[in-house]
Amino acid sequence: MAITAPQLLPILWVPPPTASMGVGTASWSTHRGAGSIDQPAAFTMNVPWHRFEPLIGLTIAEAFAESGVVVNGTRRDFSATAFGFDEFPMLSTNRMISMHPDRWHLTAEDFEDCGWIVLRLDTSSENSWHDPDRLRHHAGDRLPEGYLERGEFNGFPEAPSIDALPAKFEQLSSLSPNAKKVLAIAPHRMDVELRAVLALDVDAIILNLRGLKADPLAVAAAVSRARSWIQQTRPEVNLWIDAAMADADDLAKLRTLGAEAICVDTWVTETLEAMTTEIQVNKEWLIRSGMGSNQSATALQLAREMLADTCKSSLARVYARRPIPQSIAKPLAAADPRWAEALSLPHLTFIAGNRED
């Protein structure tokens, strides 16, 4: 995933001190303990679980779920361990499953306990199906050598058109009556699709900005506009943003522009890598400290520490900002007059001179 520099730089906080660590009502640890996450502030969409040891993936997923993150993964993504889902209560109740083109990962059991199901209305900006690692992991030796350099395949949407969505939603309701339904849409057709989608029984909409080569101002404007439309029609529907941006400031700004939750795939992947390295480096120490006898508990504790080390402050930054759709303009201001006009934000100007206390 290409990580860009803070893209929403011309937007500033007003007042700035609220963006600092520890300020705000929400805490990254408030969701710890079994229970459901009704209003997530973060979610994962496409974490490469297959690249990591199943136990590491499972424990990191549980640690993030404990932190209030909705984790996207199938049972098969976390299989091949000796542990049942019972040992990971937050993951089992706050899991999201994607009806992705590679749907052969999904089993009937996935629908029994997942909390969220996400559908995509458009796949034109993605090529996740062609991820060679993921395909090899799941298809194994069925694949011939060299096919990836030749194949061209631009994905297969779960719902090829808006007309097909009601039937698909009805199917999901039948497959998993308790799961919340999430629909991912592309921003370039938002003007047409968002209004139609809001007429359906949808709980959240993901604005898929991943891989989008757009002006940062256009991204900010799209989020702000989507929030306004949702607010006018179905204010109870959540707006989630799936963007490649990994900077906590940008993600927090997107939340303040009206997004309820943001995608944190990059942070989860970083934590997975950190824990993999930690286990490789300190293998003997971990075995002596009980990894061998009480593996899942030790691994889970380690996963919590890894999460705290790698992205606790970033998560806290994002959680500290609650979206305020009723008064979008109030907590933000733009240093650039163009941004201020496009986003209806106050234009923040600086006057040179000495400040007298």
Next chain:
Amino acid sequence: MSKPRSKPSAQSSDSATSRATDADTVYSSDSTSQDALNSINATVDLSQIDPSTVASVFREYERKHEDDEPTTVQVTGFPSLDHLLMRTTADVRLLINQSIGDFAFAYSRTTEFRVHGDAGNALAEALAGGAVRIRGNAGDAVGVSMQSGTVAVYGNAKDRCGALMAGGELFVRGNVGDACGLGMVGGTMVIGGNAGKDLGAGMVSGTIFVRGDVESLGSDVVESPVRSRDQLRLGLLLVNASIRGDASDFRRITHCSILEKEKATRGEINPKWR
């Protein structure tokens, strides 16, 4: 393809019913299904039972030993014809004597379904085992994402049949529409009639056998010689699906890299002459 072939005579999405006539004249009737009709062991009226207990009701009829014939249960009284009997895992044979709607039998495994009527879209989506036999026509995306098991349509199927198939066997006795085998990564698809445009587009593995005309193949998809082992395998598959036909009438469609791999290694395609 060795030569361009003509477009199937009826490819429009609303012509599934009319195409069934062609298919039935080419093939004989499905005798196994007729036998099953004559030996119904039980009948379950779904309108009389709580939807949450359907799975446990079917489990009561599961066979006790692997060698036993599965119990044939006729199912009636569907509250809705769409998304019928999804996630069914009981080891029984379920018989349905009417046409059904979209998403039927999705995510099921182990169970054998027999339908005497037409089926809607996304029949047997992500099937993980068992068998589905449709004595009629089917809509779009038959067997999409199926992982294992057998799906047999004795009439015609529309577009995207076998899309994203990862395993199992899919048979269509008659014609299929466009983009069949789209993104296929495994399994075998057998088409008894004609195929539309972009057959096998984006497929990376798996095999398609086709008997009739193909309007066009997807890029990097080629017609490969049918080896004797393919003929043998296809013959067995046809018997298994209760479809009469000679395996030598079919052509094999694969990704070009599979053919290149076969050419690069000694075997039937590249024999070692002395």
